[in-house]
Amino acid sequence: MQIEVRVQDLVKRYKDLVAIDHLDLEIQKGEIYGLLGPNGSGKTTLINCILSLLRYEKGEVEIFGEPMKPDAYHLKQNIGVVSQEPAVYDELSVYENIDYFCGLYVSDKAVRKKLVEEVIEFVQLGEFRKFRPKKLSGGLLRRLNLACGIAHKPRLIFLDEPTVAVDPQSRNRILEGIRQLRDEGSTIVYTTHYMEEVEFLCDRLSIMDRGKILITGTSDEIKAISRSGETVRVETFDLEETHLKALEALPSVESLEYGQAELVLKMKPKTSGLLDILNYFEHHDIPMTKISSKQPTLNDVFLEITGKELRDDV
Amino acid sequence: MRAFKLYFKVMRSSIAAILTYLGIFVVIFNFIIQAQLPSEKEDLNIQEHKIAVFDADQSTVSKAFTAYLAEHAEIVELEDTEIAVNDALFDGDVYYVIRIPQGFGAQMLDPERNNAELNARGSIYVHLSIASAQLVESYNRTFQVYKQVFGGSIPEGQLEETLDSIRTDLQVEVSTRAFQSGDASKLGLLGLSFNYTFYIIIALLSAVIGGTLISMENQAVKRRDLVSGIPERQRTFGIFLATLLFSVVLWILLIVILYSWLGFDLLNDNRSPWLIGVSFVHMVAILAIVNFFITLLRNKGSVSFFSTVFSLALSFTSGVFVPLEFIQTPVRKLASFTPTVWAVKANETIVNMPEQAPDYFFVWQAMGIMFLMAAAFLCLTLVVRRSRQRSVA
């Protein structure tokens, strides 16, 4: 598999703080690669180091098999970046903004015109082409921001939380668009806090924290390492203490809680938890009004790996 | 008090910018005062003659003439080029340039002539040209008189003696006395310096208050405040009080700098408190005007442009930089709708106040007018804020 981005032993410090700590990374051609991590984990710093926007103390970065440098214009020609903060000109219209940024990569007018029209259709901003950014809603602005970053059809695209504060319709459109870009051959690096986006989009993902990559793999691979099994919820009234003790003693049950007519059972991983509970209830003729089961999510794994506190410092 | 405290908290983020403005304007202010500092002389200050002489004749007569000029004026050595002469006149290094042409001596001695050609060039200051011309004419006419004494021509053998006599006759003394003590001159400079504080206050207030005010008037923030328990009236009052306190501190700083240069002993002069009073009232009026315009502006980017235009326009048309009598009447009339011209006129009145039976009626009048202007602009500001409040709600 061709490696589009290779990072080896990258170290970046901000004075005493180690923002990137001997990080290795490989991103394959044609994949959507997710980068997850709490605030301050180093995701944006990593991307900026890969792009040579930030100086780093140690390590090597290669893009398309060549070392990445600030003046590697032939590499930059094929890279697109969509930053978290909308980076557009308030004075120019939607069309003019896209044309301007596309023009930094594509000098041929005719080709550029075609590309601009295509990307406007892609992000569905056709009826807003004469609008100025201030007149756009948050979602439309994000779409514009996206369009400006990808209009020149780059081979490698970095998307830094492109759907923050975006309405569901725009969000859907953006996510579908990203998939379409991948299908058309682009490699995409995607950072986000939204787990459902990662599960929907990413072929592979890495979880990052404190400048290190903690785990890399597909969504399923990562979920599989979770120490938690499924969670079973049963709605039942007046469950006796003896039954609670018996249920807790079942080999597949990790822990349980009962309150307000709801029994919540955390099952051990790789066990047939739901079946065991159903059997018990049937066997003891205990009535239940409702039962549900939920497999551990990526969010659960994420919180398990990085810690349950929300860290907003750094 | 919340809005009052908030103003200073918001201002904290622009403290570096505020200090930058303050630094630049204090430097300007220091130079202004330094340039105006009076000499230590107790006597009457009279502008000295500063003359450059180019003697192409080099005769006995021309040399005697030049020696006479040297006794009555400061002779400045200059290169005889157009640029050097122009520069010297323009810079005030020389006020009068005299060219003695060839043949001057012969013409002076010529019995058929009662004068000799002499070229001169003055500076912009016509008074100093007139005074220097008097010097020149005095010598020439006295020489002609002595020619007539000898029947129309001075015998060669008596030329030196005659030249000496002329020189002696022209050595006179006219005493000068200052009507008031040296402090009177300083008081005049104090008045002038107070005028310059008007410009500094206008420029500083409009530059420095604007940014913070606009941040606090941000629509989203205001909306939040309006739904809180704080009445808009209280909020407005808090903001105004904060800007007033800040302005007072700035004003005090400028006054302290001013007096530290000119001497704190000037505070003992009974006119000093009047100057301070006028300056304070002017500051309040300017604050009200600045508040009004900033309320209208709403855009941080416009504030810096506004502050420069407003401060310079007001100062130029109100007699701060250019004496009022040089400003055309229609402009002065227009400027009378602003407080600065009233403050300048009041300062002039105070500085020129007679010692016997001083009459400060005009000063009270000017202060009253400035207060009224402050009140008027304050009301206008409240009206604009009230109408904005309705549109935000």
Added chain:
Amino acid sequence: MFKHITKYKTLALVKDQASLFWTLFFPIVLVTVFYLAMSGLLSSDMYQFDPIAVAVVTEDAKQEDLEAFETFLDYVGVPGTPGEDDGPLQADADPEDAYIIYTKVDPDEARALLDKNQIYACVEVGETMTMTAKNARNSSNWRNGSVLHALLERYAQVKNTMSSIGKMAMTGAIRPDPDFGDKIRQAFESDAGLQEEDRGTKQGDVLIYFFALLGYLTIFPMSTTVLSVAEIEANQSPRAARSWLAPYPKWKRFFAEILPVVVLYSILNVIIYYYLGALGVGFGSQTGYILILLLLGTLTGIFMGTAVGSLFKGTPGIKTALGIGLPLAMGFFSGMMAAEIRKMIKDSVPFLHKINPVALVTEGLYSLYNYSTLDRYFEIVIRLSIFLVIAIVLTIIGLRRSNYESL
């Protein structure tokens, strides 16, 4: 790509109506206000000499001194009367060609007149002449002292000469003939042959304020360009970060972005120049050289802004303060607000004066107006060009970073 960036920068400039408004409004308003304030100085009436109001006290004078002085007064002045309501002394006759307006009073009255500023000075006639005046600097009359002193000296000199001639006649050194007195009088009254040049110096010296104003306006663009670096440096705006990632060298992008700014301000300063001309402020006939100087000044102002913006690591607030404050300070040091400051700076800190770009433009305009040769002008152009080159080099040094320590 250069053209593409320039095109869109121009579009953004033109479409940013708020900034455009202020960019145009500020200089036009300033020039108009300045003209309204200063135009009074331009009219020659303002430099006409007004007769000096004087009180004459003769209580201690001898009879012969009194007669001589009265003759002198008739020769140099006209009698006057104190104005109503403590107004200044008014001439009783036409004061044209008079140097003084005088009134004869006793010492107490003279003090009162002086105290109330109805007169400039009080002259006591006696063995020695004494003039008493206030030292307070009143702009319209503080130079009267020189003229009055010179006149009084003249009187004393004539007295001395007459006395010397009298002694010579008494000792027999000279033998006056019958019309000797007439000849002496004629000699005293003869034209001294003094010819004063006026090459428009006065006009030019007043125009210096307008020269300083134009100089200030050429440097004024610094206030906008000090922030323009934020569009180039990736650590100062997200737009700049996006543009940084484009395959185009930063310094080329910078010049492409700055070109429309240069054009805009150059056109603006040309408009200002012609606007001043339309108002009646003439800068002389060497329009071509003037426009070159203005363009050079504009470029200097623009790149001074970019140099400060790229080298100075401060918040936008501080940069704005510098962008506004520095040109004002430079204009001030060039005498835009107070002419004596220019002289003071030139005397006390000559180096500062030599490198102040506003002062350079001011002096360049002055030299074109006043001098018949262009030597001075070219000297100033060279100095200004060196300053410009330094500003450009500093800008490039400031922009040379290829990447950043932090964003």
